[in-house]
Amino acid sequence: MRRFRARFVALLFRRRAEEQMAREMAAHLALMEDDFRRRGLTAEEAHLAALRAWGGLEQSKELHRDARSFVWLEQLLQDARHAARSLRQSPSFTAVTLLSLAFGIGVNTAIFTLVNGILLKKLPVAEPERVVQVQAQKKMFAAAAFSYPAYRELQRQTGVFASLIAFQQVIHLVDFGGGPGRAEFAFVSGSYFSFFGARPALGRLIDEKDDEVEGASPVCVISYDAWQQRFGGDPAALNRMIHVDGLPLRIIGVAPRGFIGADLERRQEVWAPTSVSSDLLRFKRDNAGAVWLWIMGRLKPAITLAGANARLKAASPAIEAALPAPHANQGAVYYLLDGSHGNDSWRTSLHDPLSILMGAVTLVLLVACANLANLLLARAGDRRQEFAIKLALGISARRLLRQLMLETVAIALAGGTLAWIVALAVTRYLLDVFNAGSTYRHLHVVPDASVLLYSFVACLLTALIAGLYPAWQASRTDIERRLPATAGRGVLRRGLILVQVTLAVVLLFGASLFAHSLRKLKTIDLGYDIDRVLSAMVLGSGPQRNLRPVPPPPQLDEVLARVRRLPEVEAAAWSAMGMLSGWSSVGDTEITDASGRKRQIEARVILASAGFLKTLRVPLLKGRDFGPGDRPGTPLVALVNQKLAAMAWPGEDPVGKRIPGAGRKEADVIGVVGNSKYLNPREADQPIVYYSFEQQPGDGGTLQIRCRGDMDAVAREVREIVKTAAPAYQVSDITSLEALRDGVISQDRLLAFLSSLFGALGTALALAGIYGLIAYSVTRRTREVGIRMSVGARRGDVLRLFLRESALLVAAGIAAGLPLALLLARFAGKFLYGVSTTEPADIALSLAAMAAGGLAAAYLPGRRAARINPVEALRCD
Amino acid sequence: MPSEDPKPRLQVLPGTLDLMVLRTLAAMGPQHAYAIATRLEQVSEALLSLNQGTLYPALVRLEQQGWIRGSWGKTENNREARFYALTRAGRKALGEETARWRRLAGLMEKLLAEDV
Numbered sequence: 003m004r005r006f007r008a009r010f011v012a013l014l015f016r017r018r019a020e021e022q023m024a025r026e027m028a029a030h031l032a033l034m035e036d037d038f039r040r041r042g043l044t045a046e047e048a049h050l051a052a053l054r055a056w057g058g059l060e061q062s063k064e065l066h067r068d069a070r071s072f073v074w075l076e077q078l079l080q081d082a083r084h085a086a087r088s089l090r091q092s093p094s095f096t097a098v099t100l101l102s103l104a105f106g107i108g109v110n111t112a113i114f115t116l117v118n119g120i121l122l123k124k125l126p127v128a129e130p131e132r133v134v135q136v137q138a139q140k141k142m143f144a145a146a147a148f149s150y151p152a153y154r155e156l157q158r159q160t161g162v163f164a165s166l167i168a169f170q171q172v173i174h175l176v177d178f179g180g181g182p183g184r185a186e187f188a189f190v191s192g193s194y195f196s197f198f199g200a201r202p203a204l205g206r207l208i209d210e211k212d213d214e215v216e217g218a219s220p221v222c223v224i225s226y227d228a229w230q231q232r233f234g235g236d237p238a239a240l241n242r243m244i245h246v247d248g249l250p251l252r253i254i255g256v257a258p259r260g261f262i263g264a265d266l267e268r269r270q271e272v273w274a275p276t277s278v279s280s281d282l283l284r285f286k287r288d289n290a291g292a293v294w295l296w297i298m299g300r301l302k303p304a305i306t307l308a309g310a311n312a313r314l315k316a317a318s319p320a321i322e323a324a325l326p327a328p329h330a331n332q333g334a335v336y337y338l339l340d341g342s343h344g345n346d347s348w349r350t351s352l353h354d355p356l357s358i359l360m361g362a363v364t365l366v367l368l369v370a371c372a373n374l375a376n377l378l379l380a381r382a383g384d385r386r387q388e389f390a391i392k393l394a395l396g397i398s399a400r401r402l403l404r405q406l407m408l409e410t411v412a413i414a415l416a417g418g419t420l421a422w423i424v425a426l427a428v429t430r431y432l433l434d435v436f437n438a439g440s441t442y443r444h445l446h447v448v449p450d451a452s453v454l455l456y457s458f459v460a461c462l463l464t465a466l467i468a469g470l471y472p473a474w475q476a477s478r479t480d481i482e483r484r485l486p487a488t489a490g491r492g493v494l495r496r497g498l499i500l501v502q503v504t505l506a507v508v509l510l511f512g513a514s515l516f517a518h519s520l521r522k523l524k525t526i527d528l529g530y531d532i533d534r535v536l537s538a539m540v541l542g543s544g545p546q547r548n549l550r551p552v553p554p555p556p557q558l559d560e561v562l563a564r565v566r567r568l569p570e571v572e573a574a575a576w577s578a579m580g581m582l583s584g585w586s587s588v589g590d591t592e593i594t595d596a597s598g599r600k601r602q603i604e605a606r607v608i609l610a611s612a613g614f615l616k617t618l619r620v621p622l623l624k625g626r627d628f629g630p631g632d633r634p635g636t637p638l639v640a641l642v643n644q645k646l647a648a649m650a651w652p653g654e655d656p657v658g659k660r661i662p663g664a665g666r667k668e669a670d671v672i673g674v675v676g677n678s679k680y681l682n683p684r685e686a687d688q689p690i691v692y693y694s695f696e697q698q699p700g701d702g703g704t705l706q707i708r709c710r711g712d713m714d715a716v717a718r719e720v721r722e723i724v725k726t727a728a729p730a731y732q733v734s735d736i737t738s739l740e741a742l743r744d745g746v747i748s749q750d751r752l753l754a755f756l757s758s759l760f761g762a763l764g765t766a767l768a769l770a771g772i773y774g775l776i777a778y779s780v781t782r783r784t785r786e787v788g789i790r791m792s793v794g795a796r797r798g799d800v801l802r803l804f805l806r807e808s809a810l811l812v813a814a815g816i817a818a819g820l821p822l823a824l825l826l827a828r829f830a831g832k833f834l835y836g837v838s839t840t841e842p843a844d845i846a847l848s849l850a851a852m853a854a855g856g857l858a859a860a861y862l863p864g865r866r867a868a869r870i871n872p873v874e875a876l877r878c879d
Numbered sequence: 880m881p882s883e884d885p886k887p888r889l890q891v892l893p894g895t896l897d898l899m900v901l902r903t904l905a906a907m908g909p910q911h912a913y914a915i916a917t918r919l920e921q922v923s924e925a926l927l928s929l930n931q932g933t934l935y936p937a938l939v940r941l942e943q944q945g946w947i948r949g950s951w952g953k954t955e956n957n958r959e960a961r962f963y964a965l966t967r968a969g970r971k972a973l974g975e976e977t978a979r980w981r982r983l984a985g986l987m988e989k990l991l992a993e994d995v
Contacts, residue, residue: 008943023935026912026949026961030931033913033958055931062932069936070943 012071023066031056077401078408085409092381096413098770099377103417103464105763106370108424111449111457113363113756115429117356118456119447120349123266127198130342132164134307136297138318138334145334146346150276151290152331153191153297155321160336162310163299167197168276169264169345170294172442175734176272177245178224178232182732185228185271186444187246188263189279189295195223197300198263204229205240205255212254213275216287220278222251226259228271246272247541248732249281264298265345269446290329298341311337348445355753358829362512362760365505367460369767372498372505375468376771378410379495380778382476389479403477410469411462418461425449425457428759436752440745441539441735442584496811499775502768503815503852504822506761510848511823513754513761515830515837518844520754522836523747529678530581530618532739534572534709537580538720539734541702557728558703562611564723570711573617576695578609580704581618582742586681591691592662593650605646606680606688609703611695615641615675617706625657625673632694638669639694645677646689663693682746684835702731706739713738753833765852769859772811776804777863787867788875797868804867808860809853816849823848891929896937898980901973904947904965911952911960912938938963946972 012019031052038048053059067076089096124130136156138145148156153168168191176185192213200207203226212219222244224232233239243250251274263270276287276295285292301310314336322331343349382389392402429449437444471494540561558576565574579587590602612628614620623644632639640661647656656671663669677687695703709716717736724733737745744751780787787800827839837844891899903918904910910918916931941947946969952962965973 004945005940005943012943027932027935029958029960030911030913033911033954033960034931036956036958057930057932059932062930062935065933066935066939069939 009071081405081408085412100417102370102373104420106367107421110363111425112428115449124342125344132301133341134338135341138336147293149290150287155324159317164302166299167194168295168297187272188270189276202255213277221254222274223255225271229256290325366760369502369505369764372502373767376498378472382472399477406473410465414461414465436748499771502771504819506764506768507819508823509761509764513757514844514848516754516757519834519837530620535739536707538705538736560727572708572710574707575614575617576611576703578703606690608692609695610692621676623674628694638663639672640669641673641692643690645687769855772859776860780863780867784875788872791872800868801864804864812856898976909962909964
């Protein structure tokens with residue numbers, strides 16, 4: 003052990019040890035020379051005699067080093083320096099390999115960052131396996147959100163939870179003192195922070211007492227980052243008031259640094275107890291009809307998941323019986339899911355797309371790997387003279403192999419470092435793309451240590467796979483013939499290109515399918531025109547806003563009138579629940595059909611003001627639009643869409659029919675409008691009923707504004723108008739319908755963007771491979787080209803010679819790639835919209851792109867060959 | 880290759896050089912490498928084939944184990960040299976190693992003394 007340490011010290015202080023050794027040996031030799039001189043030899047003879055008696059100065063130095071330190075490690079450092087030098091000497095090779103690695107591993111790391119953050123990470127708590135998420139099976143669907151009374155009953159009646167938390171996370175308008183801005187906010191039960199074992203960074207955290215009595219404790223906790231960014235980390239932030247949608251809350255503490263909470267994919271800035279919820283939501287907390295909370299729990303130590311599920315199932319009827327009516331719990335059977343990964347905001351929905359992307363990105367890495375292997379093979383070919391000299395000078399084949407592997411590892415590590423930069427940029431961009439237009443939640447993922455480990459391993463594996471064979475081959479260079487030992491290197495290089503082309507075809511086809519599908523989604527007829535339309539959510543602000551009497555509609559009328567007068571505005575109207583906003587209102591509409599039978603049709607409900615149809619360009623097919631005459635007090639009116647008309651009164655004229663309206667009164671159907679996509683462009687036509695906004699004033703609504711000028715300017719003016727004309731309201735969000743639509747199809751955009759990126763990368767790498775191969779072939783065959791040209795071949799013939807080489811490779815790659823692409827496309831099927839997985843147009847497009855690229859990649863070096871001067875070519879060796 | 884030397888020189892048995900060095904230092908007090916080598920040759924009556932350079936790995940090993948300690952000094956001819964001295968640990972190790980070697984040598988002797 004003592005010696006081990008001494009050897010390490012010697013390694014670190016190598017120079018001093020070397021000097022010491024040299025000095026000692028020199029002194030030793032001097033003593034010997036003295037002796038020899040004393041025996042009568044001349045100075046020169048004495049010197050030689052001393053050296054002879056010594057028996058090999060350099061060897062003994064090596065022995066000294068051997069004993070002194072770890073020679074292999076010393077050599078390793080030496081070889082590493084050698085590798086770095088050697089790479090600096092060929093900058094273009096190094097640049098190309100670094101770039102293909104930076105992108106190959108970079109995009110890989112970016113996708114793994116998502117996979118890790120969304121699918122793999124577990125809650126940072128003790129025994130995350132014991133954390134569960136509560137669900138309930140209802141008649142038609144599985145529910146994940148529950149009412150507050152249901153949360154209480156679950157706690158009281160099941161006895162399986164060591165602790166239980168309830169929370170709701172939605173982006174709100176939060177004013178930290180510098181004006182309102184959008185921030186992730188959560189209502190949490192009093193058990194929330196203790197559930198995660200959190201200790202406050204400052205002040206205290208929300209506890210059961212804060213959450214006990216509704217409205218009694220208007221407090222909040224802010225995140226560490228919010229404290230740093232919004233208050234500069236000032237302890238005086240404590241007890242300051244912030245405003246959430248106008249509701250004042252007192253800061254009682256700061257959550258610990260890095261605290262995440264129940265949802266690993268999101269980052270809250272503010273937490274408030276559920277006891278203040280009724281001031282911000284549209285109902286009392288005790289309302290069992292309002293489902294708005296997610297519930298997670300920790301199982302008691304002795305209880306298994308199966309046991310807990312059995313208990314929950316047995317307790318379900320009692321829970322329902324204990325809930326005050328009206329409740330939204332009809333026949334619900336409660337059960338538990340694994341909650342170790344935290345709350346499921348995106349995990350389930352992104353699981354399959356991420357798997358596809360991870361697969362695709364692995365193909366990209368394989369292409370990059372093949373590219374690297376090819377470059378290394380070519381480089382080894384170019385360096386065979388160097389290897390031969392090294393071997394002749396006595397370097398062992400083993401050490402040469404090690405030197406070359408070190409070069410590869412050095413490339414891989416440098417490439418890996420660049421890959422991190424690429425990965426961070428791509429991740430950042432992806433999240434921006436994904437979150438754009440999402441008004442109520444933001445995906446937040448950052449790479450962590452396991453991502454770092456992943457990309458490091460990916461780097462080393464790449465280096466190993468790509469570098470081992472070329473290095474091994476080089477180490478077996480035949481000294482006499484200066485040729486690498488193995489024949490058939492050309493075959494290997496062509497094989498690698500073939501693999502690259504095959505994989506590139508798969509990637510191109512996938513990219514083509516997803517891009518095609520996205521194009522369809524974007525151009526699909528929504529039933530209204532989203533071009534240049536702003537959607538501005540305007541909500542009542544301040545405490546108790548939902549509990550006070552309906553606010554005076556004149557304020558909203560005034561807002562609309564002023565907006566319409568703006569010169570950049572073409573048309574504007576109110577609606578409640580805007581299209582594509584992510585919010586919808588659904589109600590059972592009772593229909594009396596021709597035979598007098600009553601039945602319920604579940605229809606989406608939109609409140610729309612006069613001018614709504616015109617603003618959104620929803621076609622009026624029959625009857626009339628809402629007009630200025632439809633006011634509070636006049637007979638209630640409604641519009642239905644085609645789908646509802648066809649379901650309710652097939653073959654009859656819907657105009658004049660009566661359906662239930664507000665306040666148990668009936669409404670007259672005054673017109674029929676075209677079908678619209680309400681929440682999502684993908685959805686099938688839904689029955690929709692439109693009621694008059696003016697006749698059913700609610701607390702705010704969504705302004706739909708069709709602009710003819712600068713939309714940003716209109717957005718600014720709308721905010722100003724609301725501030726002056728309707729001070730009891732505030733604009734919570736202004737977005738264009740196009741951005742909202744993009745937000746709704748963010749998954750499709752993500753898939754299309756990434757698959758295109760991967761397709762482009764894979765193809766670029768494959769084409770670079772073809773280019774390199776043909777260029778190499780041109781160099782090697784210069785003499786042959788010279789001979790051909792001198793016996794009458796024309797430039798076109800020479801060009802064709804090399805184009806044919808590339809064409810054959812591409813054709814073979816396509817032949818192998820197409821079946822593979824068609825096979826793999828099946829996994830993408832369920833994410834495609836209006837595109838089949840064997841879409842001929844996409845097959846043709848990807849093949850044509852590959853073929854054209856392959857020819858272009860060969861054309862550049864081929865043209866160089868065609869320009870060869872035959873006389874000079876014959877002279878070259 | 881038949882040797883013409885009537886008294887063939889011995890190769891140092893692996894593992895024995897360390898003991899030889901320790902023993903020499905114990906007998907003669909602090910010495911430099913050349914003196915150690917010369918002494919070994921003398922004692923062996925030139926039987927031992929010892930290149931001066933091969934002494935060094937043993938010296939490095941012993942010093943790293945803390946059994947000897949080297950320090951720069953002057954010879955009687957005022958030449959500089961590195962003198963190695965036995966440490967306390969080295970003295971203890973010498974005792975153990977000597978005992979071990981005697982056991983081993985005794986065993987070999989007994990084995991070889993048996994009639995074949």
